[in-house]
Amino acid sequence: xxxxxxxxxxxxxxxxxxxxxxxxxxxxxxxxxxxxxxxxxxxxxxxxxxxxxxxxxxxxxxxxxxxxxxxxxxxxxxxxxxxxxxxxxxxxxxxxxxxxxxxxxxxxxxxxxxxxxxxxxxxxxxxxxxxxxxxxxxxxxxxxxxxxxxxxxxxxxxxxxxxxxxxxxxxxxxxxxxxxxxxxxxxxxxxxxxxxxxxxxxxxxxxxxxxxxxxxxxxxxxxxxxxxxxxxxxxxxxxxxxxxxxxxxxxxxxxxxxxxxxxxxxxxxxxxxxxxxxxxxxxxxxxxxxxxxxxxxxxxxxxxxxxxxxxxxxxxxxxxxxxxxxxxxxxxxxxxxxxxxxxxxxxxxxxxxxxxxxxxxxxxxxxxxxxxxxxxxxxxxxxxxxxxxxxxxxxxxxxxxxxxxxxxxxxxxxxxxxxxxxxxxxxxxxxxxxxxxxxxxxxxxxxxxxxxxxxxxxxxxxxxxxxxxxxxxxxxxxxxxxxxxxxxxxxxxxxxxxxxxxxxxxxxxxxxxxxxxxxxxxxxxxxxxxxxxxxxxxxxxxxxxxxxxxxxxxxxxx
Amino acid sequence: xxxxxxxxxxxxxxxxxxxxxxxxxxxxxxxxxxxxxxxxxxxxxxxxxxxxxxxxxxxxxxxxxxxxxxxxxxxxxxxxxxxxxxxxxxxxxxxxxxxxxxxxxxxxxxxxxxxxxxxxxxxxxxxxxxxxxxxxxxxxxxxxxxxxxxxxxxxxxxxxxxxxxxxxxxxxxxxxxxxxxxxxxxxxxxxxxxxxxxxxxxxx
Ligand SMILES: Nc1nc2c(ncn2[C@@H]2O[C@H](COP(=O)(O)OP(=O)(O)OP(=O)(O)O)[C@@H](O)[C@H]2O)c(=O)[nH]1
Ligand SMILES: [Mg+2]
Numbered sequence: 001x002x003x004x005x006x007x008x009x010x011x012x013x014x015x016x017x018x019x020x021x022x023x024x025x026x027x028x029x030x031x032x033x034x035x036x037x038x039x040x041x042x043x044x045x046x047x048x049x050x051x052x053x054x055x056x057x058x059x060x061x062x063x064x065x066x067x068x069x070x071x072x073x074x075x076x077x078x079x080x081x082x083x084x085x086x087x088x089x090x091x092x093x094x095x096x097x098x099x100x101x102x103x104x105x106x107x108x109x110x111x112x113x114x115x116x117x118x119x120x121x122x123x124x125x126x127x128x129x130x131x132x133x134x135x136x137x138x139x140x141x142x143x144x145x146x147x148x149x150x151x152x153x154x155x156x157x158x159x160x161x162x163x164x165x166x167x168x169x170x171x172x173x174x175x176x177x178x179x180x181x182x183x184x185x186x187x188x189x190x191x192x193x194x195x196x197x198x199x200x201x202x203x204x205x206x207x208x209x210x211x212x213x214x215x216x217x218x219x220x221x222x223x224x225x226x227x228x229x230x231x232x233x234x235x236x237x238x239x240x241x242x243x244x245x246x247x248x249x250x251x252x253x254x255x256x257x258x259x260x261x262x263x264x265x266x267x268x269x270x271x272x273x274x275x276x277x278x279x280x281x282x283x284x285x286x287x288x289x290x291x292x293x294x295x296x297x298x299x300x301x302x303x304x305x306x307x308x309x310x311x312x313x314x315x316x317x318x319x320x321x322x323x324x325x326x327x328x329x330x331x332x333x334x335x336x337x338x339x340x341x342x343x344x345x346x347x348x349x350x351x352x353x354x355x356x357x358x359x360x361x362x363x364x365x366x367x368x369x370x371x372x373x374x375x376x377x378x379x380x381x382x383x384x385x386x387x388x389x390x391x392x393x394x395x396x397x398x399x400x401x402x403x404x405x406x407x408x409x410x411x412x413x414x415x416x417x418x419x420x421x422x423x424x425x426x427x428x429x430x431x432x433x434x435x436x437x438x439x440x441x442x443x444x445x446x447x448x449x450x451x452x453x454x455x456x457x458x459x460x461x462x463x464x465x466x467x468x469x470x471x472x473x474x475x476x477x478x479x480x481x482x483x484x485x486x487x488x489x490x491x492x493x494x495x496x497x498x499x500x501x502x503x504x505x506x507x508x509x510x511x512x513x514x515x516x517x518x519x520x521x522x523x524x525x526x527x528x529x530x531x532x533x534x535x536x537x538x539x540x541x542x543x544x545x546x547x548x549x550x551x552x553x554x555x556x557x558x
Numbered sequence: 559x560x561x562x563x564x565x566x567x568x569x570x571x572x573x574x575x576x577x578x579x580x581x582x583x584x585x586x587x588x589x590x591x592x593x594x595x596x597x598x599x600x601x602x603x604x605x606x607x608x609x610x611x612x613x614x615x616x617x618x619x620x621x622x623x624x625x626x627x628x629x630x631x632x633x634x635x636x637x638x639x640x641x642x643x644x645x646x647x648x649x650x651x652x653x654x655x656x657x658x659x660x661x662x663x664x665x666x667x668x669x670x671x672x673x674x675x676x677x678x679x680x681x682x683x684x685x686x687x688x689x690x691x692x693x694x695x696x697x698x699x700x701x702x703x704x705x706x707x708x709x710x711x712x713x714x715x716x717x718x719x720x721x722x723x724x725x726x727x728x729x730x731x732x733x734x735x736x737x738x739x740x741x742x743x744x745x746x747x748x749x750x751x752x753x754x755x756x757x758x759x760x761x762x
Contacts, residue, residue: 223626224626243625244624244625244626245626246572246596246624246625246626247572247595247596247598247622247624248626250595250596330598334595334598335592335595336577336595336597336598336601337598339581339585339601340580340601340602340603340620341601341602341603342597342598342599342600342601342602343599343600343601343602344598344599344600345599345627345630359599379633380633382602386602
């Protein structure tokens with residue numbers, strides 16, 4: 001019953017004799033990303049008491065209004081900007097709100113099925129034998145999101161979940177965190193007016209599951225803002241949030257697939273598109289020279305295939321990796337950005353959960369699948385930003401940067417970063433992933449191509465079932481699955497491991513964390529430890545040599 | 559800094575077919591293969607059209623029908639020359655939302671020319687779906703408006719006609735055209751000024 005993460009500890013040792021302790025590939029004095037570790041945050045989330053949790057809910061000051069007032073200070077004669085509200089509430093009128101609320105009591109109809117029917121539904125093929133279920137409900141017990149099946153028909157289950165959570169809170173003054181059975185973990189997270197639950201048969205740890213639920217919560221905040229979410233339920237505890245989330249379920253669906261496959265989530269880091277230093281510099285310059293006069297622009301972000309190409313920011317402000325992940329998820333999940341320039345409100349929960357930024361989102365050109373996001377605090381800025389985008393695209397084309405981006409995206413075989421293991425010549429290493437801690441950036445030996453991710457997505461749609469099938473060729477995705485348990489030992493708050501070396505007849509895994517980096521390597525089976533450490537040393541030196549190409553090594557501002 | 563002569567906004571509840579209408583009109587395509595994806599925020603498209611022997615740039619805002627963007631939508635129809643409110647004849651709910659938009663436009667944008675558009679005509683014609691919105695009610699509502707069209711983005715029926723009517727109506731509006739001309743002249747001036755400045759800079 002009780003959750004312990006140490007049941008399956010294998011031979012693990014604390015590290016010393018580090019061959020490359022002074023090496024810190026990818027580190028640079030200033031980072032575009034906020035390197036604060038999400039694991040610490042989640043650890044504190046997990047250990048907080050009921051009282052602390054309720055205090056944490058009070059929203060912090062708004063970064064967006066801070067930026068707006070700053071712009072206005074230097075721009076007093078421009079009344080147009082001052083009139084922008086700090087948070088553009090989607091539902092600002094109260095009467096509108098209650099009209100919405102009163103017309104949404106449809107969902108109870110199905111909740112009145114007989115108990116037998118409800119039970120039958122829980123046994124239906126739609127729901128049974130899934131590797132991981134996710135449910136989101138309101139604290140009143142109304143279903144909001146289910147990864148599988150139809151929420152309406154899950155009203156009964158949601159009622160049970162709500163009862164469990166509130167019994168523990170009311171009677172024991174405690175927080176229900178998890179229920180663990182032989183083959184299944186149920187993890188609970190109460191955040192604001194929502195209850196989020198993951199029921200998983202995967203090997204993900206409790207912390208990793210909480211991390212995923214927090215991402216799901218942030219995804220909801222990202223389309224509504226925390227202010228609006230709280231207000232809706234303050235005004236009407238029974239509100240059916242699905243009305244406001246329609247179309248956004250897709251984002252949550254994709255987010256979970258993405259989180260299960262991409263090590264970026266596991267490590268709280270962002271992957272960069274490897275590019276020649278000069279090319280990245282040109283791209284960044286094209287953006288800064290075009291945008292430096294646009295005052296309200298907070299971030300200009302160029303991404304391709306879930307990888308960051310460059311990020312230019314307003315002085316003083318950085319982005320948290322988890323906000324970037326939400327942007328990756330948004331872009332990847334939305335085909336419509338490919339057909340037209342979009343203008344959309346986006347809330348970045350870590351940056352400012354209380355308000356919206358406004359984003360001009362568009363692909364650079366038809367022959368280059370890089371997506372440019374220009375995020376501003378000014379809601380009327382579409383046309384200047386559209387103009388800026390076209391100028392930037394033109395500059396990139398003229399300086400041959402589009403070719404460089406395409407080469408990297410198509411994983412041109414001539415690039416050293418396309419197949420690093422072959423390039424370095426360490427045949428005994430099968431796979432590695434490296435995170436530079438100070439910049440929250442990530443590099444792996446076999447990044448998942450977008451097509452492949454798409455593949456997984458389609459397969460997942462049909463299934464998501466627990467499978468025992470043996471996979472023919474291992475890739476990033478499969479190695480990541482394997483790294484999970486090492487990762488949770490390294491991030492364990494009570495007694496974190498520094499170096500883990502585990503060798504068996506399938507493979508050998510080395511996980512190593514220093515002040516500067518985290519490294520996970522899979523070797524052939526039955527590797528000797530000193531041999532492995534020698535190989536790791538060569539690997540680190542190679543990453544160091546290529547760091548300018550692999551990582552973003554500066555923190556440009558407008 | 560819009561370089562469009564006319565601003566047109568598409569309104570209507572989710573899934574009625576606004577994005578499909580724009581894509582048919584601008585790209586002459588219809589994606590029946592890909593599953594429906596709701597629009598996020600709003601999308602902007604531009605196209606050049608001819609009316610009265612002259613070319614005009616029209617900018618189209620395709621807004622998201624989802625209720626969560628409702629308050630945002632106001633900023634798209636602000637200053638719009640024309641609005642197309644879409645509904646699905648086979649979906650009563652979409653008609654109820656249409657009445658909401660009509661009211662909004664009447665109070666907020668009096669100058670805006672309003673058109674009604676019943677979408678997915680091909681489905682109606684094939685008998686696959688049943689009409690839920692009675693024709694006489696549509697007729698009553700269209701009376702005070704600039705026109706009513708039944709379109710199909712799948713076949714393209716009436717799509718070109720709808721937008722051509724809008725542009726023709728705009729061109730025929732003397733007051734509107736005076737503003738458009740003024741805008742053009744001003745933009746030209748700005749561009750000249752910019753070019754002059756740029757040249758100077760380059761010569762240095
Ligand atoms: N048969 C047929 N299907 C259509 C037609 N127009 C749209 N559809 C389908 O209706 C669905 C919704 O179309 P969209 O154009 O995405 O709807 P929308 O109004 O933009 O929706 P939101 O962006 O959510 O506001 C899609 O699956 C389209 O393929 C049509 O003329 N005929
Ligand atoms: Mg649409």
